[in-house]
Amino acid sequence: MSVVLQRLEEALCASGRRLTMQRRLILKELAEADGHLDTVALCDRVRVGDPSISLATVYRTLTVLKELGLVEEHNLGQERSHYKVMLGDPHHHFVCLLCGKVIEFDTPLVAQIEQELSEREGISVVHTDLHATGYCADCSRAVD
Amino acid sequence: MSVVLQRLEEALCASGRRLTMQRRLILKELAEADGHLDTVALCDRVRVGDPSISLATVYRTLTVLKELGLVEEHNLGQERSHYKVMLGDPHHHFVCLLCGKVIEFDTPLVAQIEQELSEREGISVVHTDLHATGYCADCSRAVD
DNA sequence: GTCCATGCAAACTGTTTGCACGCGC
DNA sequence: GCGCGTGCAAACAGTTTGCATGGAC
Numbered sequence: 001m002s003v004v005l006q007r008l009e010e011a012l013c014a015s016g017r018r019l020t021m022q023r024r025l026i027l028k029e030l031a032e033a034d035g036h037l038d039t040v041a042l043c044d045r046v047r048v049g050d051p052s053i054s055l056a057t058v059y060r061t062l063t064v065l066k067e068l069g070l071v072e073e074h075n076l077g078q079e080r081s082h083y084k085v086m087l088g089d090p091h092h093h094f095v096c097l098l099c100g101k102v103i104e105f106d107t108p109l110v111a112q113i114e115q116e117l118s119e120r121e122g123i124s125v126v127h128t129d130l131h132a133t134g135y136c137a138d139c140s141r142a143v144d
Numbered sequence: 145m146s147v148v149l150q151r152l153e154e155a156l157c158a159s160g161r162r163l164t165m166q167r168r169l170i171l172k173e174l175a176e177a178d179g180h181l182d183t184v185a186l187c188d189r190v191r192v193g194d195p196s197i198s199l200a201t202v203y204r205t206l207t208v209l210k211e212l213g214l215v216e217e218h219n220l221g222q223e224r225s226h227y228k229v230m231l232g233d234p235h236h237h238f239v240c241l242l243c244g245k246v247i248e249f250d251t252p253l254v255a256q257i258e259q260e261l262s263e264r265e266g267i268s269v270v271h272t273d274l275h276a277t278g279y280c281a282d283c284s285r286a287v288d
Numbered sequence: 289g290t291c292c293a294t295g296c297a298a299a300c301t302g303t304t305t306g307c308a309c310g311c312g313c
Numbered sequence: 314g315c316g317c318g319t320g321c322a323a324a325c326a327g328t329t330t331g332c333a334t335g336g337a338c
Binding site for chain 1: 264
């Protein structure tokens with residue numbers, strides 16, 4: 001069992017909520033997903049373990065996880081919301097305007113911006129979210 | 145008539161689309177709104193000028209404006225999408241978590257990030273939106 | 289045994305679309 | 314006059330919720 005899954009389960013129990021089989025499966029898939037999952041994709045993967053799990057349960061579990069700050073919801077311009085486990089390094093997103101592909105990246109320049117901003121404005125930056133849009137390599141070629 | 149409104153109307157005409165009364169009203173409200181507007185707020189304001197304008201028209205017009213790159217859609221975690229006119233220099237936002245104050249800023253580092261990202265991933269970045277949160281100078285002092 | 293969590297289906301909300309009419313060009 | 318743009322209402326998609334049952338504690 002991965003350490004991420006373990007931490008998710010512990011946090012859920014610590015909040016006084018019950019660790020049901022459905023939640024266990026949902027946490028497992030979230031922990032194993034390396035990228036973002038939307039609600040339907042998550043539900044599909046969870047149903048491999050138990051086909052009777054309903055989409056409503058997935059939504060309710062995600063709501064709980066958001067409340068606990070264990071998971072982050074992103075609206076990247078697509079039809080459905082995407083969710084990602086927040087344990088791990090912060091990162092940013094590039095979304096292709098044509099095919100919707102999401103590329104995650106991180107760069108020390110963001111920290112540099114935060115520092116510059118803090119000094120210039122006398123503010124205290126807690127979190128920075130960078131969202132780039134454009135055309136991915138494949139779609140750039142297709143346009144030519 | 146503001147220069148922003150004028151540029152919006154010109155851009156719409158230049159794209160070969162018709163400048164109807166409804167679109168005129170929608171562009172006017174978008175140009176006058178200093179902050180972000182969601183679809184319903186925009187429709188309400190437009191209906192002051194003409195109560196018969198439908199929400200569908202607002203959505204259709206916003207879709208056109210998005211296609212032309214005149215307006216940007218933001219999903220800031222709220223129920224509805226927000227839209228903002230994109231004319232003028234690009235800039236980014238810092239929002240104070242306590243008092244809600246918004247500080248607009250720009251930094252060459254963002255362009256640097258775009259370039260780095262383009263080269264590393266082989267992508268073509270069209271637009272980058274940076275959204276920082278934290279505590280403004282006043283609120284930082286209040287917390288101490 | 290208590291009561292939270294679930295499955296189901298229906299309700300809800302934001303957004304899109306089909307259609308006939310009307311207006312910009 | 315042609316054809317895009319509009320209003321209306323219905324359709325749609327994602328998400329939430331009411332209710333009775335079942336399982337975690």
